Amino acid sequence: MTRIWINRAGPSRVHAMRMLRNNPDGHPVIIHATRTNSSNPSQMFCDVPGWEPGGEASDEEYGQFVVDYVRDHGIRVIIPTARMAALSARTEDLAALGCTVMASSYEVSSTADSKTETYALARDLGIPVPPHHLVYDSVQFRDAVMQLRSQGYIACVKPDTGWAASSFRIIEDGATDLRALLTSARPVVDMETYATALVKARQQGERIPGLIVMPFLEEPEVSVDVLSTPQGQPLVTVPRAKSGWYREFREDRKVINIAHRLVKGFPLGYLSNVQMRYLHGEPVLLEVNPRASAGTFHTEGAGVNLYWEAVKVALGMEVSVRPQLGGRVFLTEEARMVPALPR
Structure with missing residues (x-):
């Protein structure tokens, strides 16, 4: 049984919970999800809901909260949604407790949080960026x-x-x-x-x-989900282009090469997301997210469970899946029953 914690879990992480529970290895998990309020949908679909401090907490205060939570609940893996810098700063303390944070280093997370610093790094790597x-x-x-x-x-x-x-x-x-x-x-x-x-x-x-x-860059916007080793070696790459209600899984070598060079150059570990648009018909970097994107669950349409594969990397297990590119998925709304709110 592996205890997994998703911090600052929003509605999109409900899909992550489903994917983790339905992992192809049949590995049992217990999912913790914390939020600053109890009405968020994530609190209703996880196994263990909880509270966490909001923006009023400094990185130091939030980091100590994380260490205490991991110690008290026996967490093995943290899938971060926010407060990347605070989490990255405590990875050694958490490792001593047997917990892996699916996050890059503090320096990498801080650089990726700034678009201008990201563009400067990308330019040094020879990656095209827009004028800004x-x-x-x-x-x-x-x-x-x-x-x-x-x-x-x-x-x-x-x-x-x-x-x-x-x-x-x-x-x-x-x-x-x-x-x-x-x-x-x-x-x-x-x-x-x-x-x-x-x-x-x-x-x-x-x-x-x-x-x-x-x-304002040209369409389509291409979002590339990358699973990599903690050292930034890409393992699984799924480019998905936005096309109205559809997401197309394109095997575009230019886009994939840009994403790989960025992931290696930072380096970005575990799940990250590289967004691109086009300028004069050529792909240019839009931004980099050193975390799983809200649309990571779309990649199920390419035949991969990226959330579970990332947890396997964190647990030191082998990853050997290959995405099926060339298809597309259609996005729909879904209504889910939830417990009635107390009167």
Whole structure:
């Protein structure tokens, strides 16, 4: 019986729990999942739900919480969702307790958390990256947008660190005209609205995070899930291109080579995800996630259970699966019964 802990487990990790329970080796597991609140779906589908500290906890405080939790519950493997730096900093302490964190080193996790630092490393590795500008105020922001426009690009903006999906915006003037309001919502904002928000934030003493301004890159977006050794040697690679409701498993050697060079160059251990889009018809790096992506479960369509194979790596077991590329999967919504909330 192997006890596996998924920290900061969100709804997408419910799929991970299913895959781990239904692992092809029939290996028994007990799945712990912690969250800052008890209403998250992950708390209803794991075997042992639990609480964890939120963003108010420092890396040191969170790391100590992790060590205590592992000691108290006999955890063998941690599948991290967040607080990568805090977890990576305590890998030796956790190893002494017989627990493996499926995470890269502290230095690697910190570098991967910054898109500009990731781009600098990628450039040193000879990997193509998009033109980009790191800005901290309205003047720098306007200058960056205008420079990209002068080069024929549509600009977009997102935070340099952290998960940027919800903060991503395409910069389009006239974004709130009637035609835009009568079509499907897009994450757009005009340049002056964004710049004004930066000015107000500065006046009110708010902290402005580093923002990366870059071209809005061409489709498709390709997300490459890679399982590797702790030293960054790729073992299983599944590229999946987004195409509406479909995910296509493409055997694209350019994309696969870029992902492998990044995984080896960082190096990234266990599960990681490399995202790419296209610039002038060629793939360029979008970002790197040193963790399992939310869509890792899509790779079941390529005939691999990546979550279980990653746990096998953490347990020192051999991995020999090969993905079946060339097919595609169709994404659907699924309704699941859950226990009634207490009145």
